[in-house]
Amino acid sequence: MTQSPTPDPASRSSAARAASLLARLKPSGPATFVRAPGRVNLIGEHTDYNQGFVLPAAIDLEIWMAVEAWDKPGVELTSLNLDETRSFEFDGLAPGGRESTSWIDYVAGTAWAMREAGLPLRGFRGVLDSTIPMGGSGLSSSAALEMAATWALADPAAPRPSAPRMAAIAQRAENAYVGVNCGIMDQFASAAGKAGNSLLIDCRANEFQVAVIPAGLSIVVCDTGSPRRLSSSEYNTRRSECEAGVALIAEREKGVTALRDVDRAMLARNRARLPEVVARRCEHVVEEDARVAATVAAMASGDLAEVGRLFAASHASLRDLYEVSSPALDAMVEIAAGVPGVVGSRMTGAGFGGCTVNLVRFGAEEALRERVLSDYPARTGLKPRVFVVAAVDGAGPMATPTA
Ligand code: GLA
Numbered sequence: 001m002t003q004s005p006t007p008d009p010a011s012r013s014s015a016a017r018a019a020s021l022l023a024r025l026k027p028s029g030p031a032t033f034v035r036a037p038g039r040v041n042l043i044g045e046h047t048d049y050n051q052g053f054v055l056p057a058a059i060d061l062e063i064w065m066a067v068e069a070w071d072k073p074g075v076e077l078t079s080l081n082l083d084e085t086r087s088f089e090f091d092g093l094a095p096g097g098r099e100s101t102s103w104i105d106y107v108a109g110t111a112w113a114m115r116e117a118g119l120p121l122r123g124f125r126g127v128l129d130s131t132i133p134m135g136g137s138g139l140s141s142s143a144a145l146e147m148a149a150t151w152a153l154a155d156p157a158a159p160r161p162s163a164p165r166m167a168a169i170a171q172r173a174e175n176a177y178v179g180v181n182c183g184i185m186d187q188f189a190s191a192a193g194k195a196g197n198s199l200l201i202d203c204r205a206n207e208f209q210v211a212v213i214p215a216g217l218s219i220v221v222c223d224t225g226s227p228r229r230l231s232s233s234e235y236n237t238r239r240s241e242c243e244a245g246v247a248l249i250a251e252r253e254k255g256v257t258a259l260r261d262v263d264r265a266m267l268a269r270n271r272a273r274l275p276e277v278v279a280r281r282c283e284h285v286v287e288e289d290a291r292v293a294a295t296v297a298a299m300a301s302g303d304l305a306e307v308g309r310l311f312a313a314s315h316a317s318l319r320d321l322y323e324v325s326s327p328a329l330d331a332m333v334e335i336a337a338g339v340p341g342v343v344g345s346r347m348t349g350a351g352f353g354g355c356t357v358n359l360v361r362f363g364a365e366e367a368l369r370e371r372v373l374s375d376y377p378a379r380t381g382l383k384p385r386v387f388v389v390a391a392v393d394g395a396g397p398m399a400t401p402t403a
Helices: 014-025 103-116 141-153 163-178 185-192 231-250 264-273 276-301 304-320 327-337 365-380
Strands: 032-041 056-069 074-079 084-089 124-130 197-202 207-212 217-223 342-348 355-361 385-389 396-398
Touching (some): 014 124, 084 103, 141 163, 264 276, 327 365
Antiparallel strands (some): 032 396, 217 355
16 A cells, blocks of 8 residues: 555553544434454464464554445545545446556445345445555555455445455455455454464364463564565465475375375475475465464464564474575574563564564563664664554444443
């Protein structure tokens, strides 16, 4: 999405945010509010499109929308962040044919995908405000916009499909309409998040279980201030390399349709038949899937040293085998690793810039913030941002926010 100044979420009360949405909407009748969170992935990177496992949490950097029903078959939506109003009609929505992507395409694409899925649409006028850093920070502002749109567009009288099903519809909007070849993780996390917890998502079955984040830990997100350059072309290359690995392994092994089906022994048996780069990509995915299961087990037993080791191994693998890290991400992880109370630190999301995710003992958050704000600019020349976030529930309607 387009770069814009992102307001500090702590700088305004809920009531003030809601009031500014209503002041801009000037509804002629009753207005409702919907919210949709961004996400941070704890571990399980580049595994979703390999039908594997991921462990994200929905976070309290969110999109809020004030909405009123419209008698026209279409949408008129204002972004307070961009100070821009865009509209579209439901008739004639179709993928392709656009020269560039605008934020409203994520909403139009969601309308298109919902209609394709046979869901009735209602027209609406709305105003949105986002505290999710945009412009390539990797906290899924696009998925949050899609999930907010599913709630604003849905006919309130019609039955609503499950959160995983709605996530799949929003993913289709992004893949087929917007043209971004993402996996299911971001939409799923924004749709189905559980307050205080992470979600263990099985990206083949499109199902999840709640995975409790150990008591006494905060999630701290550090934005490198370097947007994800090259991310979509490199992302698509990684996907093709994984598919190439699957095709070669499936020639010799029964029942392999995705890297999800490949274990260590199978990869070792077939490694010599794979081009070296493809073998490294496959090794990352196979080991990363195993690290997700190991992290869930370590979190459940409170083995924080093991969680830290798994985060470090994930980051090293993304840097060395999958090659999606960046000097800025590596510097951010190295700085965090030297701060007492930081349990684990790794890049999160697609990579090539964006954010790191850190699990930090209560009380150590400010030490991490101070160290990042002093050491990171000196080392990289870039301006970081540090967010102490909470895991929150997934997207949905909300009562009129109060202070
Ligand atoms: C992006 C995509 C996700 C996932 C991650 C990498 O965030 O949108 O589907 O593939 O990259 O784990």
